[in-house]
Amino acid sequence: MPDGQSEKTENEAMPMPPQAPTGPAFAYFDQDEEAKALGLFEILSEDSSYDPANTARFDKALSLDLYRGMLLTRLMDKQFMALQRQGVLGFYAETLGQEAAGIGSAAALSSQDWLVPALREHGAGLYRGMDFGNFVAQLFGNANDVTRGRQMPLHPSDPATRYVNMSSCIATQLPHAMGIAMGIQIAGDGSEVCMGYMGDGATSEAEFHVAMNFAGVRKAPVVMVCQNNQWAISTPGTGQTASETIAVKGLGYGIESLRADGNDILAVYEVSKYAVEKARRGDGPTFIELLTYRVSAHTSSDDPSRYRDESVTKVWRTKRDPLVRMRVFLEKNGWLSEADFEAMVTQIEAMVRKSVEKQRDVTMPPLSSLIQDVFQTPWWRLEEQLATLEAIVD
Amino acid sequence: MPTMNIIQAVNNALRIQMALEPKSIVLGEDVGKFGGVFRATSGLYDEFGEERVIDTPLAEAGIIGAAIGMAVYGMRPIPEIQFSDFIFPAFDQIVNELAKFRYRSGGQYPCPVVIRTPVGGGIRGGHYHSQSPEALFVHTPGIKVVIPSNPYDAKGLLLSCLRQDDPVLFMEPKKIYRASRGDVPENDYTVELGKAKVTREGDQVTLIAYGAMLHVIEEAAAKAAEIGISCEVIDLRTLMPFDIETITESVTKNGRAVMVHEAPQTCGYGAEICSSLYERCMAHLEAPIGRVCGFDTPFPYSLEHEYMPNAARVLGAIRKTLEW
Amino acid sequence: MSAVEVAAVQTDDDLRRVLDDDGKVISGVTVPEVSDEELHHLFDTMLMVRIVDERMMRIQRQGKLGFYMKSLGEEATHLSVFPLRQDDWIYPSYREQGAWFWRGYTIEQFLNQLFGNCKDATKGRQMPVHHSANWLNMVSISSPVGTQIPQAVGTAMGMKASGTDQVAMTFFGEGTSSTGEFHVGMNFAGVSKAPAIFVIRNNGWAISTGTEKQTAAKSFASKAIGYGMPGVRVDGNDILAVIQVANDAVARARAGEGPTLIECVTYRVEGHSSSDDPSVYRNPAEPEAWGPRDPLNRLRGYMKNKRLWTEGMEKEISDRCNDEISKYMALAEAHGAPEVESMFDDVYQDLPWHLKEQKEYLLSQARTKNPHLHN
Ligand SMILES: Cc1ncc(C[n+]2csc(CCOP(=O)(O)OP(=O)(O)O)c2C)c(N)n1
Ligand SMILES: Cc1ncc(C[n+]2csc(CCOP(=O)(O)OP(=O)(O)O)c2C)c(N)n1
Ligand SMILES: [Mg+2]
Numbered sequence A: 001m002p003d004g005q006s007e008k009t010e011n012e013a014m015p016m017p018p019q020a021p022t023g024p025a026f027a028y029f030d031q032d033e034e035a036k037a038l039g040l041f042e043i044l045s046e047d048s049s050y051d052p053a054n055t056a057r058f059d060k061a062l063s064l065d066l067y068r069g070m071l072l073t074r075l076m077d078k079q080f081m082a083l084q085r086q087g088v089l090g091f092y093a094e095t096l097g098q099e100a101a102g103i104g105s106a107a108a109l110s111s112q113d114w115l116v117p118a119l120r121e122h123g124a125g126l127y128r129g130m131d132f133g134n135f136v137a138q139l140f141g142n143a144n145d146v147t148r149g150r151q152m153p154l155h156p157s158d159p160a161t162r163y164v165n166m167s168s169c170i171a172t173q174l175p176h177a178m179g180i181a182m183g184i185q186i187a188g189d190g191s192e193v194c195m196g197y198m199g200d201g202a203t204s205e206a207e208f209h210v211a212m213n214f215a216g217v218r219k220a221p222v223v224m225v226c227q228n229n230q231w232a233i234s235t236p237g238t239g240q241t242a243s244e245t246i247a248v249k250g251l252g253y254g255i256e257s258l259r260a261d262g263n264d265i266l267a268v269y270e271v272s273k274y275a276v277e278k279a280r281r282g283d284g285p286t287f288i289e290l291l292t293y294r295v296s297a298h299t300s301s302d303d304p305s306r307y308r309d310e311s312v313t314k315v316w317r318t319k320r321d322p323l324v325r326m327r328v329f330l331e332k333n334g335w336l337s338e339a340d341f342e343a344m345v346t347q348i349e350a351m352v353r354k355s356v357e358k359q360r361d362v363t364m365p366p367l368s369s370l371i372q373d374v375f376q377t378p379w380w381r382l383e384e385q386l387a388t389l390e391a392i393v394d
Numbered sequence B: 001m002p003t004m005n006i007i008q009a010v011n012n013a014l015r016i017q018m019a020l021e022p023k024s025i026v027l028g029e030d031v032g033k034f035g036g037v038f039r040a041t042s043g044l045y046d047e048f049g050e051e052r053v054i055d056t057p058l059a060e061a062g063i064i065g066a067a068i069g070m071a072v073y074g075m076r077p078i079p080e081i082q083f084s085d086f087i088f089p090a091f092d093q094i095v096n097e098l099a100k101f102r103y104r105s106g107g108q109y110p111c112p113v114v115i116r117t118p119v120g121g122g123i124r125g126g127h128y129h130s131q132s133p134e135a136l137f138v139h140t141p142g143i144k145v146v147i148p149s150n151p152y153d154a155k156g157l158l159l160s161c162l163r164q165d166d167p168v169l170f171m172e173p174k175k176i177y178r179a180s181r182g183d184v185p186e187n188d189y190t191v192e193l194g195k196a197k198v199t200r201e202g203d204q205v206t207l208i209a210y211g212a213m214l215h216v217i218e219e220a221a222a223k224a225a226e227i228g229i230s231c232e233v234i235d236l237r238t239l240m241p242f243d244i245e246t247i248t249e250s251v252t253k254n255g256r257a258v259m260v261h262e263a264p265q266t267c268g269y270g271a272e273i274c275s276s277l278y279e280r281c282m283a284h285l286e287a288p289i290g291r292v293c294g295f296d297t298p299f300p301y302s303l304e305h306e307y308m309p310n311a312a313r314v315l316g317a318i319r320k321t322l323e324w
Numbered sequence C: 001m002s003a004v005e006v007a008a009v010q011t012d013d014d015l016r017r018v019l020d021d022d023g024k025v026i027s028g029v030t031v032p033e034v035s036d037e038e039l040h041h042l043f044d045t046m047l048m049v050r051i052v053d054e055r056m057m058r059i060q061r062q063g064k065l066g067f068y069m070k071s072l073g074e075e076a077t078h079l080s081v082f083p084l085r086q087d088d089w090i091y092p093s094y095r096e097q098g099a100w101f102w103r104g105y106t107i108e109q110f111l112n113q114l115f116g117n118c119k120d121a122t123k124g125r126q127m128p129v130h131h132s133a134n135w136l137n138m139v140s141i142s143s144p145v146g147t148q149i150p151q152a153v154g155t156a157m158g159m160k161a162s163g164t165d166q167v168a169m170t171f172f173g174e175g176t177s178s179t180g181e182f183h184v185g186m187n188f189a190g191v192s193k194a195p196a197i198f199v200i201r202n203n204g205w206a207i208s209t210g211t212e213k214q215t216a217a218k219s220f221a222s223k224a225i226g227y228g229m230p231g232v233r234v235d236g237n238d239i240l241a242v243i244q245v246a247n248d249a250v251a252r253a254r255a256g257e258g259p260t261l262i263e264c265v266t267y268r269v270e271g272h273s274s275s276d277d278p279s280v281y282r283n284p285a286e287p288e289a290w291g292p293r294d295p296l297n298r299l300r301g302y303m304k305n306k307r308l309w310t311e312g313m314e315k316e317i318s319d320r321c322n323d324e325i326s327k328y329m330a331l332a333e334a335h336g337a338p339e340v341e342s343m344f345d346d347v348y349q350d351l352p353w354h355l356k357e358q359k360e361y362l363l364s365q366a367r368t369k370n371p372h373l374h375n
């Protein structure tokens, strides 16, 4: 067993999300189907002003917890990206600017729920308690990686927190999320729900269609979350679909569809909570569009200045930054002092650094791991192939 | 004569053909302004406009389905699938539609669609940016499969594909996209489809490969030469229909052969080549034909260098055929 | 879906209708411009489909045909092609015989395809009902459902890129709207604003699967919103309403305003195909409930009111069709199968060496007895 599995978790400071008290009733949810799918739900406005009646649910514990999840995502992304630039990591993809969408939605889940990620939910996975050491080991694909270095960086897998193993292929996970929900429906005890993620680009794939259609017909307890960051590599939203919003696509499947400001973590949390609770009650699926922006490049291999106007990006990076908006909220409530903030940063950075130190020089997985897991037991040809390989390496 | 890498050669071929044939249309994910994630379509958008260099939504079945419809209508679509690992959402359109359209309509509707897609491992791409699915398509009657190993051939073969009326899967070995450089004439020329190329003559063992693996067998042949073993090296270039004559002739002459590809061994393309050679050269064979292939596992990330065939493994196979 | 629910479908507000069940024009609706001659032609085509279907199923039952698919009750939907010009393109599914006949495909050609004989324009390559006629711009039908949808869009994108005002129309069943290809095709059309028209024949059933198991959407037309295009629901048993809606969609497409999704609400009165037995999965009362809405009857009623229909005229069409069927069926049966070596043609434009070898090998072998009756 790779030591990663026996290692004590490094992010014990990261408890499961505190459960929020019941939230206020928002008029947004009472509108007709089209109005919800075409509208935009928001609690914290761009300048962080808000109606206190709408934030009653967000006590200090929950609010700080959400903020810390976002901060962890941002700070580690920064450090890992730097390591990628130094050639220490082969590949990395940030979620810069999208931290609220990932964390706010996942925070609505309980520990028994399932999270089926797309490509920008690693922060959400860690927020829900995925072991940080295992996560970093996967980035290096070393012998500590519980998935045995099989995939590129940023393809973590954590059965313990029901963070499902992902593929690099866009949208393939969506029917799986729906299938997990069907399984819950058929064989579960009614307490679980499944949340499946996608980017805006993924909505163009056939798998989006089949997954949504099945979910609608089966009334499966699934919440489909689209992080609409308005780009799919170089393709803008208008190149992806002619529909007015992404959310409106849900109506074609008879699925209630909500749309929220994805940079407002309070709004993200509320729509997600609404959908999760609805699924848990057995009232069927919800489709959520979270409107946000991919402030970073697509991945470490991309250069967005080739295809987009970076002055637009700047607005999203500054005025609409989800962390800034939430930090102002915390400060207004007197829940986060400058010193608290510094302490938080120091603690997270130290954790990331410590973990990287621990994993970066670990050896690669053993040769024999190459033929493991193709099938439960390797067949004769795989044994033969391993023998040839070992003979050459010796 | 300018020096180009494979990407530039492909780009050059596309530019020549687009200028010559107004019905040719490039379509795919990020092929427009961005010029493709590997830059193979770079500059085409500016030169030929958005009507002829189309950024599509993220849906491979749509890309190939639409390309078929364009071809049926009389155009010459050149779709790109960003990585051959992402060709599977379009598998139905390729296998059931594109490859059968001419046949099932009794010849009424030829479908001259040339699908370009990067193929193969060695770029730290893990499961989903490394696969070599060529055999699946060779096993689909009605579509040709071409894999160049160098810039000169890439340009000439691509231009040939674009000037004939059958569907082609043109797979570009991405490991050597930039690494393989060479002289490429700027003018228009073609390299004939269905013709292999003997890139090194030798009289003891015939080494056969295509794409990125050609360089591996070249290296093995050079190493073999150092220890006094003479290898003939054959670049297949077209996998369907393949050049049976060239390989038969060489293997008949040498009596020994090694087939190399990075796709998994079992039911891989090499199995067909070996079988065809056994049918034709049995009497001349001095040893069983060696096979050096990818293992029968999904393509790994951390251990990719162990997974990919290399010169040492090929040399091992050469020795084995000689020691038989 | 119970018979009661079926009735409800017909009275929905958003269902476009022109004729009532008796063929009388509903007051206040616009009637599309259709000349008397065209009405006659429409009636002729629909009746022809009905007669051909009837006869083909009979010979299928007699074992003379391997397979057949009827479209009883859905004939009016086929005539969504009414506003198309000959230079427009059609990507059909397997249940639009009327579109073929309307375009000029003959009973002789139709039968030769069913028999897969040496006169079949597609050289006996596919099962019965998989026609292809490039001279009519009608594209080869494929068995996997939905594959034609992105292809039709590709053709429409090609039309747009070429600067013509042609349009491409594609047909498919409501079950097919669940395929990935529906989604990608619709999305490509929306984004590219291609002159494509999507006609869903919602006949209530996909083999044994009813519409409520196919989608939770409020209608199939409502799916259009997700692709940024208009979706229209029309009474698919009302030929004038079908034409009216198709006219609008074609005009939109020609004017460069982009694609339209049309849902023709109709009903599959009989089994899915000759291999099906609907009594296993549906209430026999259900098809009966659709009896009064029969599209041919409604057109007949309308024409009667306009004094355009006579018993004699109907008999004339019917006799002509029956005679033609008898004549060409005998011929189609008599024509032999395609030459054995034709098996290797059209895989590629030229015969590659390996197929040449395989062909020589096959020809050197004793011929197997062709089990097909037409041999
Ligand atoms: C099936 C498939 N096709 C293409 C790709 C290449 N690719 C990787 S990410 C991406 C864009 C994804 O965009 P989106 O779904 O919006 O997610 P985002 O990157 O914005 O989070 C593409 C085209 C892929 N991974 N899988
Ligand atoms: C891809 C694919 N899956 C399954 C089938 C088998 N099949 C043939 S017809 C059919 C039902 C189609 O229903 P619908 O689209 O409503 O058309 P209809 O038959 O009612 O005209 C099915 C499942 C098929 N032909 N292709
Ligand atoms: Mg995106």
Ligand SMILES: [Mg+2]
Pocket (backbone or CB within 6 Å): C173, C174, C175, C201, C202, C203, C204, C205, C206, C207, C268
């Ligand atoms: Mg149907």
